Amino acid sequence: MEVLRLQNLQKSFGSVRALKNASFALNEGEVVALLGDNGAGKSTLIKAISGVFSVDRGDIYVRGQKVSIRSTRDAMDLGIETIHQDTSLAPDLSIARNLFLGREPVNLKWLGVFAPLDLAKLRDAAAALLKRVGISKKLDADALVSTLSGGERQSIAISRAMQFAAKVIILDEPTNNLGVEETHGVLRFVKEVRSAGHSVLLITHNIHHVFQVADRIIVMRRGEIVAEQTVADTDLLTVESIITGADMSALLKETRAK
Amino acid sequence: MTIAAEQEMPRSKRRSSLIRSPQFSSLVILIVLLAVFGIADANFLSPLNISNMMAFLPELGIIALGMTLLLTAGEFDLSVGAVFGLAPVVVMLLVQNGGFDIGIALLAGLLLCIAIGAVNGLIVTKIGISSFLVTLSMLLVVRGAALYITQGFPLKSWDQPGFFVTLLAGSFNIGTFRFYTSLWWFISLSLLAIYVLHYAKLGNWISAIGSNRNAAVARGVPADAVKIWLFILTSVLAGLAGMISAFRISAASPVAGTGYELEVIAMVVVGGTALTGGRGTILGTIVGALMLRSIRNGIVLIGVPGLAYNIFVGVIILAMLILHALLQKNAARS
Ligand SMILES: Nc1ncnc2c1ncn2[C@@H]1O[C@H](COP(=O)(O)OP(=O)(O)OP(=O)(O)O)[C@@H](O)[C@H]1O
Numbered sequence: 001m002e003v004l005r006l007q008n009l010q011k012s013f014g015s016v017r018a019l020k021n022a023s024f025a026l027n028e029g030e031v032v033a034l035l036g037d038n039g040a041g042k043s044t045l046i047k048a049i050s051g052v053f054s055v056d057r058g059d060i061y062v063r064g065q066k067v068s069i070r071s072t073r074d075a076m077d078l079g080i081e082t083i084h085q086d087t088s089l090a091p092d093l094s095i096a097r098n099l100f101l102g103r104e105p106v107n108l109k110w111l112g113v114f115a116p117l118d119l120a121k122l123r124d125a126a127a128a129l130l131k132r133v134g135i136s137k138k139l140d141a142d143a144l145v146s147t148l149s150g151g152e153r154q155s156i157a158i159s160r161a162m163q164f165a166a167k168v169i170i171l172d173e174p175t176n177n178l179g180v181e182e183t184h185g186v187l188r189f190v191k192e193v194r195s196a197g198h199s200v201l202l203i204t205h206n207i208h209h210v211f212q213v214a215d216r217i218i219v220m221r222r223g224e225i226v227a228e229q230t231v232a233d234t235d236l237l238t239v240e241s242i243i244t245g246a247d248m249s250a251l252l253k254e255t256r257a258k
Numbered sequence: 259m260t261i262a263a264e265q266e267m268p269r270s271k272r273r274s275s276l277i278r279s280p281q282f283s284s285l286v287i288l289i290v291l292l293a294v295f296g297i298a299d300a301n302f303l304s305p306l307n308i309s310n311m312m313a314f315l316p317e318l319g320i321i322a323l324g325m326t327l328l329l330t331a332g333e334f335d336l337s338v339g340a341v342f343g344l345a346p347v348v349v350m351l352l353v354q355n356g357g358f359d360i361g362i363a364l365l366a367g368l369l370l371c372i373a374i375g376a377v378n379g380l381i382v383t384k385i386g387i388s389s390f391l392v393t394l395s396m397l398l399v400v401r402g403a404a405l406y407i408t409q410g411f412p413l414k415s416w417d418q419p420g421f422f423v424t425l426l427a428g429s430f431n432i433g434t435f436r437f438y439t440s441l442w443w444f445i446s447l448s449l450l451a452i453y454v455l456h457y458a459k460l461g462n463w464i465s466a467i468g469s470n471r472n473a474a475v476a477r478g479v480p481a482d483a484v485k486i487w488l489f490i491l492t493s494v495l496a497g498l499a500g501m502i503s504a505f506r507i508s509a510a511s512p513v514a515g516t517g518y519e520l521e522v523i524a525m526v527v528v529g530g531t532a533l534t535g536g537r538g539t540i541l542g543t544i545v546g547a548l549m550l551r552s553i554r555n556g557i558v559l560i561g562v563p564g565l566a567y568n569i570f571v572g573v574i575i576l577a578m579l580i581l582h583a584l585l586q587k588n589a590a591r592s
């Protein structure tokens with residue numbers, strides 16, 4: 001079943017056309033890898049889906065319903081959780097507070113934004129979550145994020161998306177800066193999320209990871225989607241050649257022949 | 259198993275982090291300062307002098323509470339001193355020359371402060387101009403307005419005691435100490451600010467916005483709305499402090515509060531709140547307010563010539579900031 005459909009999305013930054021007519025669909029329980037060179041428009045595409053900014057033109061459908069995503073809150077309410085490449089955590093806040101930022105457990109809910117945080121629940125839930133993601137080093141839920149390494153921060157951001165069983169989880173280069181163990185943790189998490197019936201949109205530059213976890217591949221070049229293939233029907237070289245735009249397999253055959 | 263050890267660790271960690279925290283070092287320095295002034299001049303800790311300090315403290319302290327929240331969210335407001343001057347001028351003019359009821363005049367003053375804060379906030383968040391420039395311009399507009407509507411002269415003195423005067427600037431004696439109701443305002447507002455910043459959902463948002471605005475927005479935190487409300491709050495608190503001061507001395511002057519913006523910001527950062535946002539402490543601000551107040555008072559008492567005392571104030575503030583920076587570096591290294 002289709003959970004998310006993008007139809008002719010367009011977005012320009014001044015004279016830069018970051019998105020030109022991007023369309024694709026994401027099915028339930030599917031991992032789709034979004035590939036493309038630097039500046040291809042991948043982050044722009046997912047920022048449009050996650051409500052960071054609105055598109056100039058085009059429609060977004062969630063479970064067949066046309067939706068308008070005007071804010072990050074709209075996207076979260078539709079069940080779309082995103083881990084951005086550049087911004088994810090507030091360094092001056094503790095791990096626990098970051099994990100629940102924007103969705104804080106509170107007592108006396110009727111007090112609205114003045115409601116007191118349920119600090120005990122916050123710490124317990126955070127500790128349980130950290131354990132579940134299997135972050136290698138023991139992290140104290142009260143530690144400030146500014147004291148963590150880049151990889152640890154990434155793991156925290158990912159555990160946060162996990163906890164709000166979202167329909168669609170978008171990961172923008174989640175394995176950047178991660179060590180071997182954390183990278184495996186992320187890939188394991190992607191598979192876990194899929195088997196729980198959720199969909200994942202994974203942006204990465206590591207094609208090996210794609211072949212380990214993705215069901216389908218979408219390639220972007222200069223703001224356009226230039227190819228769409230199921231992983232079973234393609235191979236590493238073909239994908240690489242589509243990304244760069246050069247016919248690498250042909251090139252390789254040529255060199256082998258010599 | 260290891261559970262006992264795990265639970266033990268954060269507690270001892272918390273204690274050591276409290277000792278290294280900026281508000282704690284500020285507190286130590288405050289105590290040292292009080293002791294030095296107390297020894298240098300016996301009058302410093304006399305009931306009369308303490309009563310005096312406690313009368314001034316809330317006026318800047320109340321503004322500093324709002325400024326702390328604003329700084330934590332990554333913005334600041336230079337127009338507070340001017341609002342401190344304008345609000346009572348408008349209120350008293352409406353009553354004295356306009357013949358309005360004091361309640362209505364106060365309501366008008368409140369709306370004026372809300373409007374000033376809202377304009378600051380809207381320009382900063384929606385147009386994206388730095389709060390330094392926006393509120394500096396607002397300082398000129400507001401101060402200019404106060405001077406223009408009064409033609410530069412102080413108003414005639416306020417001779418109408420009543421409910422609101424008692425509410426804002428009444429005084430009472432406890433033993434030989436004389437306290438103003440403004441102290442209760444300061445204490446209540448401080449408790450409220452501590453609650454909001456450190457225990458409420460809103461406080462989590464405020465810190466997150468100042469720490470990494472984009473991250474907060476990506477989590478659905480309404481960063482712009484929070485900032486606009488904080489600008490409004492700071493403006494309203496500045497107006498409240500201005501009213502308290504004017505009622506206490508029974509007069510309003512268009513130049514009241516000149517330079518207060520910097521003094522308030524000094525109180526806040528001396529207390530340990532980061533000028534760059536993300537880290538704020540209300541307890542630190544209270545300590546900072548007490549410190550600046552006692553420095554101003556103590557320096558005069560021990561006989562530093564009046565004209566020289568800004569030198570001392572400046573040097574002490576600098577020393578405090580250097581200390582915080584060093585502590586911060588140390589904490590980052592360990
Ligand atoms: N906020 C912005 N303002 C102006 N131009 C932007 C902005 N964001 C992106 N762009 C431009 O849009 C184009 C697409 O950028 P985008 O970040 O989507 O690329 P990407 O595919 O995510 O690249 P990478 O793999 O390097 O992360 C680039 O040319 C970029 O310079």
Ligand SMILES: [Mg+2]
Pocket residue numbers: 042043044085172
């Ligand atoms: Mg990108």
